Amino acid sequence: MRSEVEPLNLHIRKSGKSNKGFYIALGVCLIAVGVAAWTTYDSVVNYAAPQSEKTESQTNKVNNAVSGVYVPDSSAPASGKAPAASKPAKSSAPASSSRRPAPSSAASKAPAKQADTKPQQYAYPVGNATVLQKFSENPVYSKTTEDWRAHPALDLSAKAGETVGAIADGTVKKVYKDDQLGSTVIVTHGDLEAWYCGLNQISVKEGEEVRQSQKLGTVGAVPIEQKSGSHLHFALKKGGKYVDPLTVLS
Known part of the structure; x- marks a missing residue:
């Protein structure tokens, strides 16, 4: 067991x-x-x-x-110098210009609307443009005074009683009677000052606005040129200086 x-x-x-x-x-x-x-x-x-x-x-x-x-990265250790700013990457795309493109030559040559520069047309003060004595700054012989003197005006042949009209629109500056030039009307036409001398039957007054060819009076007599026959003694001033009327009248 x-x-x-x-x-x-x-x-x-x-x-x-x-x-x-x-x-x-x-x-x-x-x-x-x-x-x-x-x-x-x-x-x-x-x-x-x-x-x-x-x-x-x-x-x-x-x-x-x-x-x-x-x-800067927060995980990076701090240093004494501040990190330099990174430069943005250059883009291959062309930078857009802030300047507007210059207008094309076609646009620049477009004809501008021209202002109305049509020169002022001046009419003769009498119908007959026959010149008896031209403008002259040099002395010329005077039949009336029988001496030599400058003739800073234009003598235009005209019959006694013939109408004398304004050469352009203007304003009557003065109406007076001169001993040598006879009855005279001075009218300003822009930068011109016209002397209408030897008048009769003057029909304008000082300060009146007149239109081109408006009647100022009729041909009378110029005492200092009475031997030159019936005519209009016409003078022009510009800037206070006498100028040849034939360079202005059309």
């Missing part, structure tokens, strides 16, 4: 030792698996963190480049 029990107890003791070794091995395996899992997790976390920081840094740099203003 004892011989049968002892092998059984021996088997139980052996079996108990075997189970204990199995659990020890299982525990070691679980620990190894846990260590491996932790190592793998720690490696993944450490690898992902720099990549995330690098991606964020690159994103900030891209944003800075787009805005054209450099913003």
